[in-house]
Amino acid sequence: MEFTKSLIKGKLIKRYKRFFVDVKLNKEIVTAHCPNTGSMKGLLDEGNEVYLLKHDDPKRKLKYGLEIILAQKNLVGVNTHMANKIVNHGLKNNLIKEFKSVENIKPEVFFNKDTRFDFLIEKNKQKIFIEVKNVTLFRGGKTAEFPDAITTRGSKHLLTLIDATKKGYKSYLLFLIQIENMEKFKIAKDIDSEYYKNFLIAKKAGANFLAYRCKITTKEIVIEKKLKIIND
Numbered sequence: 001m002e003f004t005k006s007l008i009k010g011k012l013i014k015r016y017k018r019f020f021v022d023v024k025l026n027k028e029i030v031t032a033h034c035p036n037t038g039s040m041k042g043l044l045d046e047g048n049e050v051y052l053l054k055h056d057d058p059k060r061k062l063k064y065g066l067e068i069i070l071a072q073k074n075l076v077g078v079n080t081h082m083a084n085k086i087v088n089h090g091l092k093n094n095l096i097k098e099f100k101s102v103e104n105i106k107p108e109v110f111f112n113k114d115t116r117f118d119f120l121i122e123k124n125k126q127k128i129f130i131e132v133k134n135v136t137l138f139r140g141g142k143t144a145e146f147p148d149a150i151t152t153r154g155s156k157h158l159l160t161l162i163d164a165t166k167k168g169y170k171s172y173l174l175f176l177i178q179i180e181n182m183e184k185f186k187i188a189k190d191i192d193s194e195y196y197k198n199f200l201i202a203k204k205a206g207a208n209f210l211a212y213r214c215k216i217t218t219k220e221i222v223i224e225k226k227l228k229i230i231n232d
Helices: 080-092 152-166 193-204
Strands: 008-016 020-025 028-033 049-054 064-071 074-077 104-110 116-123 126-135 143-146 170-177 184-187 208-216 221-226
Touching: 020 049, 020 064, 074 208, 080 104, 080 116, 080 126, 080 170, 080 221, 116 152, 126 143, 126 152, 143 170, 152 170, 152 193, 184 193, 193 208
Parallel strands: 028 064, 126 170, 143 184, 170 208
Antiparallel strands: 008 020, 008 049, 020 028, 049 064, 064 074, 104 116, 116 126, 208 221
């Protein structure tokens, strides 16, 4: 996924009310939209280098949107709205080896009245649901983790993937790692033990789990490499 225009470099001052970040651009301080409702644990140190996208829409209250943070010497894509676009690009360009040459790609498909999955695809006449989780947590080293806070919604998706598997669909949860240089992925069971428990139950029930790392630059974010999922 290419950015529509060049990103603007600044320095992070603070994030507040979930949706706002104050950023120093040269000698000016601007308030930008933060398109990430998660905790963004480990990313929000004052002075971190950040990259903003300037919007031209006159209806927008905030002219800038936060896209990338440089944290612990790694670029991290923090716009959760980009995750499905990155995966959609990956599906169409055969960047995910498990889903090469798929016949149909349908985004945002309802499985039941309460839950919709990010994608429904078809391969060899098999219908496959894919749920995408955006990953921005790493705590030193080269291991990415999810979640970065307790997620009851995430646990609900795991249980629904089990239901989809029982109904004859193939089901996948794809952890999209928008962090440079990561080599492994694991569930952060110390942050959400319930999610880890449901992850193990879903795995045993036949749900499939993948972790893919993105290549991140200030020009584009694209799927780059499959990572090993470790349980420790």
